Amino acid sequence: MAEFEPKIVAFVCNWCTYAGADLTGTSRIKYASNVRILRFPCTGRIDYMLLLKAFDEGADGIIVSGCHPNDCHYTSGNFHARRRWIMFRSLCDFTGIDTRRIKFSWVSAAEGAKWADIVNTTVASIRELGPYTEYKIVANNPVKEVSHG
């Protein structure tokens, strides 16, 4: 059987991480092709419901990345994103959504190599975790599939 190729969705801000990923390209640093980048103006724009939607639609792993603290193009969007992430993570833990599948990080416009590294490590760790089939069970059909034994 062929090796499991995880589907990774990256939610990134336009000013730091998207530009950082551009720099990865300009620097010709190779990384795993499993990731698909979605561009947002700012991590503050990222509605975390989108993350759940992505899992619902079959994503195996998610990366959220923006500007480093204090470096947000819009002053404080990344702080809002971080606070929201802390809350969201607790909620995920509470409801049984596997937070190991969400990587939250900061990648600046100058950190091309860091972006490649984050993608590679995320792909490797999700590959180890395997396809995220549990989400569908938790989200869509809890009564039938989850045993109470």
Next chain:
Amino acid sequence: MSKIGVFVCHCGENISATVDCAKVAETASKYDGVAFSVDYKYMCSDPGQSLIKSAIAEKGLTGVVVAACSPRMHEPTFRKACAEAGLNPYMCEMANLREHCSWVHEKGEATTEKATDLVRILVEKVKYNQSLNEIRVPVTKTALVIGGGIAGIQASLDIANTGHKVILIEKDPSIGGHMSQLSETFPTLDCSQCILTPRMVEVAQHPNITLYTYAELESLEGFIGNFKAKIRRKSKSLDEKLCTGCGLCTTKCPTKKIPSEFNEGLGNRPAIYVPFPQAVPNKPVIDRIHCTYYTKGKCRICEKVCPTQAIRFDQEDQIVEVEVGALVIATGFNIKQTDFFPEYGYGKYPDVITGLQFERLASASGPTLGEIRRPSDGKIPEKIVFLACAGSRDPAKGIPYCSKICCMYIAKHAMLYQHKVHSGKSYVFYMDIRAGGKMYEEFVRRAIEDDGVNYIRGRVSKIYEKNGKLIVNGADTLLGAMPIEIEADMVVLATAGIANDGAEELAQKLHISYDPYRFFAEAHPKLKPVETNTAGIFLAGACQAPRDIPESVSMASGAAVKVACLFSQDELTREPIIAVVNRQAPPAYSSCVGCFLCVSACPYQAIEKEEIRNRNGELIKSIAKVNPGLCQGCGTCVAFCRTKSIDIQGYTHEQMYTEVLALLNEY
């Protein structure tokens, strides 16, 4: 029904080398709503753009997806092409096949599959794009230049000479920057002060330039064309209008033993001082940290001797608010001090000095009046060693980059030393000689061949003191790493050029990016070298990377032209990527329930309360309203909104959810 055109670019071979562009275009042609799909070698070229334009006209396209390089590179190009063909420019999106795909993955099916996915995401997104119109905003035709070194001076003069107002702020008591400290300049050996000071005077006298020395940026708000800056004018303890600059106070000040910043600690200055005789403005400031009155509560001698009663001990910092349309950042650089180098004595040997200290020794305005005398005992050194790359190109020291100017100034130092001390012997330890520049290589050859400077290719491992001499242990790698020991009288370290103290804080105030070494980041390394990621803020000189004088001046003039271009228009157009609160027919008026969480989320105070009243003036409902002039389009409010009543144009709920769906549901 959407009619979308997909245009897949090969980018020469940049994309097509790893992505099967024809296949991407063919797959895209089968997507719902795609009316036209094609691949072409250079989509950004004139025939490429014509291809897009004619397809829009012939097929009646309602949306365009260009699958090429990063939208940060060519989105404006393709949006403009669409507009020229009569399609609203915001109906055009780009899929990033180059930076995010072809350049970072190996050739193969997975890479082509990813490219196909990226195209599909954007095809689905563009179906939900709306025609948007650019926002027009007025331009305040005044520039703020931060930093009064040669770059800031040049930028200020150039902008002022185009007829626009300039406010120049400098943190030190005088403008001039590092260039005013230099003795002579490579490769012509003309005196630095002689070419700089006339420009400093020009700045002070220019009718279009307002100069604030001893001042720093406190905060910056706003956006291109419409910035509001607060400038902190630090108290000089002096009424500048009354002061005539006679300098009596500086001669009478009893606190005289303060290391002079201008002389890099090789000379002293009093507590009330003018940094150097040619300073602009040539009026003193009181250094409150060292002044006896401020530390011990008595003295006030300067006040007593001042013939015009200009001293003001109770003067406070003043905050000046200015409105400007553009900024030029020219805050320059700093150098590593000798105490950074344990192997060279942690800065404890007084005769191991930095390159900038050597400049002061060699300068006619310096503490030795231009004679090369060593700091410890004032003797003229008979043997002098110069070390290139002290810290630079040394990843172990955290400075992997080349400081760029050192090779040249070391050649100059050695040359000046040989000119002044004919019997002296000079040695240069170097890694490589990097003399790229007009007449630069010839200059270094002159130092070696005409002035007899001994160049040794190799590193110095250790410097220690023995019998009043500095023992320099090195190796000559051109002689098979043969160990070399030189008994020197003085050692000059060409210490690495680094970003200025406080560079990060300033970048954060300005919302501009900086690199891992804290130098400010340009918007594009080749095509936008003086722009930053923030529109309306430009860079000049060594705050962006180590730069020599000709480069700093060129950059400054470049930045000045960018500012002049901006000021040539009365109105600017801004991208309509802003938030809007939905409006509905009565009785709902909007799905907004008036919780105003968005107000607390907005970093720009762009969201206001709007009251909806009936004909009798009775309040029906309060809802949020976005001020399009202030909104910068971060979208933080969108994620906050409980009722999804606020949305951001260009990144709407529909668009972003569609992207997620398109990405994961394959066709």
